[in-house]
Amino acid sequence: xxxxxxxxxxxxxxxxxxxxxxxxxxxxxxxxxxxxxxxxxxxxxxxxxxxxxxxxxxxxxxxxxxxxxxxxxxxxxxxxxxxxxxxxxxxxxxxxxxxxxxxxxxxxxxxxxxxxxxxxxxxxxxxxxxxxxxxxxxxxxxxxxxxxxxxxxxxxxxxxxxxxxxxxxxxxxxxxxxxxxxxxxxxxxxxxxxxxxxxxxxxxxxxxxxxxxxxxxxxxxxxxxxxxxxxxxxxxxxxxxxxxxxxxxxxxxxxxxxxxxxxxxxx
Amino acid sequence: xxxxxxxxxxxxxxxxxxxxxxxxxxxxxxxxxxxxxxxxxxxxxxxxxxxxxxxxxxxxxxxxxxxxxxxxxxxxxxxxxxxxxxxxxxxxxxxxxxxxxxxxxxxxxxxxxxxxxxxxxxxxxxxxxxxxxxxxxxxxxxxxxxxxxxxxxxxxxxxxxxxxxxxxxxxxxxxxxxxxxxxxxxxxxxxxxxxxxxxxxxxxxxxxxxxxxxxxxxxxxxxxxxxxxxxxxxxxxxxxxxxx
Numbered sequence: 001x002x003x004x005x006x007x008x009x010x011x012x013x014x015x016x017x018x019x020x021x022x023x024x025x026x027x028x029x030x031x032x033x034x035x036x037x038x039x040x041x042x043x044x045x046x047x048x049x050x051x052x053x054x055x056x057x058x059x060x061x062x063x064x065x066x067x068x069x070x071x072x073x074x075x076x077x078x079x080x081x082x083x084x085x086x087x088x089x090x091x092x093x094x095x096x097x098x099x100x101x102x103x104x105x106x107x108x109x110x111x112x113x114x115x116x117x118x119x120x121x122x123x124x125x126x127x128x129x130x131x132x133x134x135x136x137x138x139x140x141x142x143x144x145x146x147x148x149x150x151x152x153x154x155x156x157x158x159x160x161x162x163x164x165x166x167x168x169x170x171x172x173x174x175x176x177x178x179x180x181x182x183x184x185x186x187x188x189x190x191x192x193x194x195x196x197x198x199x200x201x202x203x204x205x206x207x208x209x210x211x212x213x214x215x216x217x218x219x220x221x222x223x224x225x226x227x228x229x230x231x232x233x234x235x236x237x238x239x240x241x242x243x244x245x246x247x248x249x250x251x252x253x254x255x256x257x258x259x260x261x262x263x264x265x266x267x
Numbered sequence: 268x269x270x271x272x273x274x275x276x277x278x279x280x281x282x283x284x285x286x287x288x289x290x291x292x293x294x295x296x297x298x299x300x301x302x303x304x305x306x307x308x309x310x311x312x313x314x315x316x317x318x319x320x321x322x323x324x325x326x327x328x329x330x331x332x333x334x335x336x337x338x339x340x341x342x343x344x345x346x347x348x349x350x351x352x353x354x355x356x357x358x359x360x361x362x363x364x365x366x367x368x369x370x371x372x373x374x375x376x377x378x379x380x381x382x383x384x385x386x387x388x389x390x391x392x393x394x395x396x397x398x399x400x401x402x403x404x405x406x407x408x409x410x411x412x413x414x415x416x417x418x419x420x421x422x423x424x425x426x427x428x429x430x431x432x433x434x435x436x437x438x439x440x441x442x443x444x445x446x447x448x449x450x451x452x453x454x455x456x457x458x459x460x461x462x463x464x465x466x467x468x469x470x471x472x473x474x475x476x477x478x479x480x481x482x483x484x485x486x487x488x489x490x491x492x493x494x495x496x497x498x499x500x501x502x503x504x505x506x507x508x509x510x511x
Contacts, residue, residue, distance in 0.1 A: 043331055046332075047332025051332060057317045064314030065317075105292075122467035130486050199459065229455065
């Protein structure tokens with residue numbers, strides 16, 4: 001119990017170190033440079049405290065419950081005895097299809113961790129307010145999570161197959177550029193942003209563990225060289241999926257409107 | 268007070284829903300695919316409860332402090348009308364929040380180990396430390412620069428895609444010249460810079476600016492700052508790898 005408390009204290013202090021520079025910059029500029037008092041300081045202070053305590057609880061809970069289990073599962077799913085059956089000690093020969101469950105795990109853990117990502121919740125709330133409700137909080141989160149799921153699964157396939165990272169990323173960029181030309185103008189900045197917000201507190205540790213596990217067990221892959229890169233996939237594909245989400249919903253409304261007007265014409 | 272408690276309970280339920288997919292995925296793989304029991308069930312339950320409470324508190328605090336603070340700063344700067352102050356603030360915010368970011372510290376240390384193993388730098392503590400600190404400064408500079416450019420873009424009303432696509436082209440060109448060992452790391456560094464506290468603040472700042480300048484649309488001009496902050500580190504880190 002004592003140990004758990006001490007650990008919690010450590011997390012809280014770590015977070016405080018993370019938040020203090022931000023608070024110092026904000027208050028410094030607001031009070032000293034702009035010379036304006038902070039409106040409702042008690043409320044702001046209480047809110048910052050909630051952010052801090054909330055994140056401390058959040059991280060501590062993850063560390064207690066999900067991370068150890070998630071990391072263990074990533075290790076087990078990539079271990080030779082699981083991939084090639086009982087008794088296999090080392091992987092010498094394999095087909096990329098042997099890793100079927102790894103891809104499924106990569107996709108589902110990518111999806112699930114993105115849904116719980118606090119930074120994405122924040123941006124979705126803002127996007128919902130700014131768009132006047134056209135973009136729903138859960139719709140955006142769902143679209144981003146699908147992108148991350150696809151990205152992490154493809155990233156796992158890349159590590160297994162040993163193909164160079166930059167060709168995937170460049171191909172992804174080309175898709176993004178083509179979509180940018182056709183997607184509704186108002187979604188583009190938000191789509192670009194969603195690439196950056198997906199990968200933080202929840203997703204990175206679990207996804208990194210998966211990449212490392214894969215790179216360590218597959219012959220010819222180096223954990224240091226091939227273990228990286230999954231996060232890049234997880235931040236590229238949400239851009240594509242969010243634009244696709246906007247394109248599909250625009251197409252659906254247009255089709256509904258056309259249908260409506262054609263029935264009006266016939267009557 | 269009563270309304271506040273009621274609201275908290277509602278957000279607890281929402282947070283539980285947010286966590287549910289992870290629980291399902293882990294349970295599915297653990298029980299059906301790996302065919303193993305759940306070890307330390309009590310500990311996992313306690314941890315799950317903490318996650319739910321923590322997420323609810325965070326979202327509550329977000330609405331009370333980070334969003335209003337970010338937007339208010341934006342209004343104050345526009346009212347003050349001093350462009351230089353706003354630009355200095357943007358750069359400081361990007362640099363200051365990134366240089367102390369725990370995820371970045373971890374990744375920079377790892378990168379130093381790679382560089383030492385690859386023979387780029389001497390395999391000694393001192394060389395590794397200075398390489399890691401250099402990398403952190405470079406990424407922080409990149410994020411400061413990103414917010415600076417991003418804010419200028421909001422003020423001018425430039426479309427975000429030209430700048431971002433230009434950045435992509437820069438990334439692709441750099442990829443062919445940068446040392447192979449740094450590419451994976453550089454691509455990843457774009458994702459890790461934007462932390463859970465910085466994202467809401469920066470988003471609110473951009474939207475606040477777009478709202479308070481006439482002729483700017485918060486949806487089109489307000490978003491995009493985070494995109495810059497995840498693009499520039501890739502270019503800066505590859506440049507760092509080329510110089511070393």
